[in-house]
Amino acid sequence: MTGHPGVHQWRDDLTHLVDALEHEHANLFHTVSRDRFSRRRRALHARIPRLAGHEIVVEFARLIASIGDAHTVLRLGDVAGFRRFPLVLHLVSDELFVRAIGSEQPEAAGARLLAIGGTPAAEAYDAMRAIVSHDNEQGIRATAPALLSIPEVLHARGVIADPDRTAIEVETRTGERSAIELFAADDMPDDLVDANAAAAAPVPPPLRSPRANWFETLAETRSLYVGFNTVRDAPDERLEAFFDRLFAHADRTTPERLILDIRANGGGNMTLNRPLLQHIIRRDALNRWGSLFAVIGRGTFSAAVNLTVDLERETRVIFVGEPTASGPNHYGENAGVRLPNSGLTVSVSSLWWQYSDPRDDRPWIAPEIPARQSAAGYAANRDPALEAILAYELDPAHAVPYPERIAGAWR
CATH class of the missing domain: 3.30.750.44 (Transcription Regulator spoIIAA)
Structure with a gap:
């Protein structure tokens, strides 16, 4: 401002x-x-x-x-x-939990939020609804928790009385309740304590690099995991070149599964998705039921939702995770x-993006295999979506091509 x-x-x-x-x-x-x-x-x-x-x-x-x-x-x-309070929240089911917090309060990482500034957590979350631009409920779930760490927003919505400082009440993983004082700072500190800091298991792929586009082979399962997190060219590599490099690797290593993780992909330029679709369609070994998976969720938005439409229309993908933050047809x-x-x-x-059938009025694209993160699972470095994919055995009910797979959604 x-x-x-x-x-x-x-x-x-x-x-x-x-x-x-x-x-x-x-x-x-x-x-x-x-x-x-x-x-x-x-x-x-x-x-x-x-x-x-x-x-x-x-x-x-x-x-x-x-x-x-x-x-x-x-x-x-x-x-x-x-400004920011040193607090990162995440909505699990219908409860907020502390994903990360300032290093002075490590015991609160992973705790359930009970209140902020004396306002019950559920009321604080509801106070954000009216200021969140959204296409569906998933958009609110994705955005509202982040607003709860901005002092000026909390004060303007009547959640806290003092925008310079506040207290939160939490219930820790051991069941203890405590009040923690927070002070506003110009920026979010770099030394936040994450809820998974003490986990014995290694950090799962989705949490390693949530903003860049990258891939790796999960050798023990013969799966090629792709963290596709933005539909944009990188400063040092065009997106088309990234896809070329990805599929050259796939051709050399012949994975049994291709896992496209777009649950954190907030979009970009939808025209850049086309080379990805072309690469998949050319490879029958990957483009088959039970070998091609896309992980979707509340962070799947804009051009990434356009990609989900392309995938369900042009490939044999199975969706895993949570519903997307927009419907197949949406304003953009x-x-x-x-x-x-x-x-x-x-x-x-x-523009109005009439990207799917005109009769397709779904509020979101839903997964065939629901997989939602829990607070305990996050703290233990577990990824329910990835676990579901690796344990999956083909269900004939999922092997339905377009347009039959979405016909039930038509008016």
Whole structure:
């Protein structure tokens, strides 16, 4: 955020935002009615003099989220000046647990979150719902826990009283309850204690390099694991060259399974997926039921969801994990809007991606083999999706080609 805008500047930004949304969005009122959106805009315009700067930013995010699609978003985690508590949370089933925490409180790593700032954990999570731009519930599950470590967001949503410090209440893995004081810092510290720090088992492949694209052979199981985490060219390698290198390795090593892990893939440029599909289709030894798997989840979004559509339509893939964060058809293709006074950047969905059959109104792509991480499993360095794949024996009910495999989802 740039400087400290005054009331007139914030109102000017609000006008600029609404004008840009109406001009750039493919179908702005696909979920919220024009009348309701206008009433919310007028209410925010009137409240601006009574709000602090960080509260106005969060209210902008709330207005934008009301539009009802995940690509139209003000990413609060990217707002300059928004700080962090040394806390990383993850939602397991319907409970929040501490995935990582500051090094001063190692005993809390892996604990269940009971409350933050005196607000019960479930209420704190629900307070994030209205400010999360999402296509489905999985999008909220992916995004809301991260917002719970941003002091300005927590204060603006009434979860905590003091944005500089707060206390969380946790229940540790041994059943003990304790209160831990947290202080806001400009950045997330580098020395967080992870819940899996004391695990005897080695770190499983998905946790080793969650942002880059990479692969390795799991020798004992004759499986080729691919961490496909972004649909973008790397600074030192085009994505097409990465796929060429991957499949040259596959041709040399002749794996029995190809495991594409896209559960943390937030998208990018969907046109870069095409060489991957071509490589798979050319290789009958890998493109067969029981040999080709894709791990999907709440972090599978945008161009990665387009890839899941391509895979289910063009290959003999079996999906493992959790549902994706978008449906096969969704709004996307971000248009960037920069607000003139605050400098905030907003993404706006400029296209409707009719990527699957027009009758395909699934809210997500669901796995044939559900596999959801548990707090205890994470702490022990277990990966239920990978375990399910390695133990899998072909179920004829899963060997259903397109379009029959999705026919039940059609209206």
